[in-house]
Amino acid sequence: MESIASALLSLAHRLFQPGFCPGDWVWATSMAGALIALSPVAGAMLVALVRKFTGNRYSGPALIAIAGISLVFVLLLPLLLATGVSSVYRDVFAGGTGGLTTGEAGSLAREYCFVGVQSEYLGGGQNIYETLFYPSDSVLAYGYYLGGLVGLPILALLAIMLLGRVALRRGPKWPGRLMWGSFVAFALMSVGVEANTAVHLWLGFLPVTVLGVIPVALVGPPSWSVIQNSDRPPEPKPRPEPPRQPQPSQQPPPYVPPPPSEVPPPPPQKQYPPTSVAPSPEAAGALAAVPGPMPGTTDAGSGRFKRIRRLGHGGFGTVWEAQDTQLGRTVALKIAHAPDRDTEERMQREARALAMLNHPNCVRVYDLVEEPDGLALVMEYLHGQSLAEAVDTGGALDDVSAGRLWATLASALSAAHDKGVLHRDMKPSNVIVDPEGLPHLIDFGIARSKGDSKLTATGMMIGTPDYTAPETAAGSPASPASDAWQLAATVSYALSGYPPRGTRETPMAALMAAARAEPPSQLPRQSVHARLLIASLDPQPRNRPTLNAVRREVEGWLARVGKSPDGPVTRVVPKVQ
Structure with a gap:
């Protein structure tokens, strides 16, 4: 390795x-430190390239590749080169050439300013361990070595951590520990390097690692489609069915009808909840004799559910x-206009x-019943405001x-998608903020499970134009990506007070703007979430x-600023009586 180090020194x-x-x-020597710093920069670029193809699948070959790159490029190569450079200088100080040419070794005997003879300055002093733990009597000299041998490596560690974060963009950052952990091991294992040599190596190492962020950033993160594929759980392999044993052919016993006394009674008529039973003629006559409206013709409701407002x-x-007069609780009753x-x-699809959902921030459904004026969906009533x-x-x-708001609703929608349910009408009016300031997702009225047919009447527009994704406005089927677009549009409204494409005079104009995929014009540019919104x-x-990627990104930012993702999104409002 000394020959490689001498070649590195000659090049520098x-x-x-x-x-x-x-x-x-x-x-x-400082130039040699800069050349050594190219090794961890190259390692970070390789990690970024690995993630371009694997996304966030940090298991198996991908994790082994990241670990191997970190060990080789951040620990082994820098350690071998740094100790090799120190060995070259010590050999020259001892009277050899250290792998350098005779002319190069002879030029080390020149004297300069406070350094004196270069071969003695670079190869004839104490190593790092001796300098730090057995200092000389000069406080000024010890402060110099403390800054060069401890302060510079700490700054370089921060640069290595930054390289890891840039290489692991759009994904969990924990594999970056492999990189900066390898660097810490390199710094600790290089205590045998001559102290003056180490100081000048670190002086060249630090700026290159800082500037190395630029090429790593140019590699770029993996595309969102690659990340989505890596986040998708692997499909379970079908188990092979055991071979069927041939059964001996047997004739079924002849059918013997039961005796007349044992014939089962006919099934009872279909029973409906009390609210769906039409009044008998006697009851209708009694009701007709009483002044007041007939059931089903008044907004006050009748039967089990008494409508309040x-x-x-x-x-x-x-x-x-x-x-709910039977259970004594307040509910939200959603009744269709045309019960065809x-x-x-x-x-029934909405129910x-x-x-199928079980998420604390999704409205719960209790029942699907017959009301006198149509089919009704009984849901949880959420106090608060939209x-x-x-x-x-x-x-x-x-x-x-x-x-x-973004992290919570992303979790709620993700839970719906895991069950194969799309919302398709994500907008600010479909988010209820309860008295504690917590958001809840409501109105899955146009939700559709995978496999269900599109039961949309001719001419009926799906969704709200101001918050409709471009592909659904253009006629393409809805997808989890369109729900994610509508959620981002809702968050943009919460930050700016306007839909991302601005407002239009008519719904048709808004729909045309969505179908043309007009770029957002009302984004909150000053927000820290602007980049993720774009x-x-x-x-x-x-x-x-x-x-899931959005939730991780936002929750990571909240953690960095010391905030919990579970807190309120608005001030606490008084509970409606």
Whole structure:
């Protein structure tokens, strides 16, 4: 290894050898340190290249590759080269050539300023361990060595950690420990290097590692499509079925009808909840004799669920705050406008979608019942106000609150996607902020499970134009990426008070802007989330970060600023009585 180190020193001497204080070979030592620093920079670039193809799949070959690159490029090569350089200088000081040419070894005998003879300065002193633990009587000299042998490696460690974070962008940062852990081992194992040589090696090593962030950043992170594929769990392999044993042919016993007394009774008629039973003629006559409206013709409701007030009204149905008279709890009752077959199937699809979810920030469904005026979905009633109202009355959210909102709803939507359910109408009015300031995702009214047919009436627009992803506005089927786009648009609204594409005079104009994939014009540029919002609002679904990637990114930022992702997103509002 000494021959390689001597070649490295010769190259450094040819590249940079100013003939002034502290000496040409002292300057060449710093240049050698810069050349050694290219090794961990190259290692970080290789790690970034590995992730370009593997994404965040930190297991098996990918993890072995990252560990091997860290050991070779951050520990072994720098350690061997640094100790080799020190050995060359010690050999020259002892009277040899150390692998250098005779002329190069002879030029080490020159004297410069405070250094004196270069061969003695670089190869005839104490090593790092002796200098730090057996210092001389000079306090000034010990402070110099403390800064050069401890301070410079610490700064270089920070640069190596930065290299690791850049190489591991768009993913968990924990594999970076392999890189900076290898560097710490290199710094500790190099205590046998001559102290003056080590100081000048570190002086050249530090700036190159700092500047090495640039080429590592130019390699770029893996694409979001690669990350999405790496986050997808592997499909289980089907188990081979055991070979079937041939069964002896047997004739089934002849059918013997049961005796007449044992014939099973016919099945009972289909029973419905009390709210779906039409009044008998006697009851109808009694009700007709009593002044007042008939059941099903009044907004007050009847039967089990007593309607209190109307919460919302849209193209699909009306949502009521109602009282469950049997269980004594307040519920949200969603009743369809036109109880035809398609509407019933849509309501049943919504009920199945919500019943499959089990997330604290998704509204819960209790039942699907018949009301006198149609099929009704019984849901959890959430006290609070919509995110649209909260922003409209209280102003835009700050970065911490918006980060909590994004991470929480990304987790909720991701849980829905894991069950094969798409929301398809993510917008500020479909987010309820409870009195504790926590957000909840509601209204899966146009949610669709994978495999369900599209039961959308002709001419009915899916979603809200201002918050519709470009591909769905253009007629492509919805996907998890379109839900992620709509969530990013909702967060952008929470930060700025405007939809990302701005507002249009008519819904059709907004829909046309979405179909043309017009770039966002109302993004919160001053927010720390602006970069992630731009990526999440990319017109191409394959370029957008996945919801899991967004959640990790936002939660990582919240952790770095000392905030919990579970806190409130708005101020606590008084509970509605």
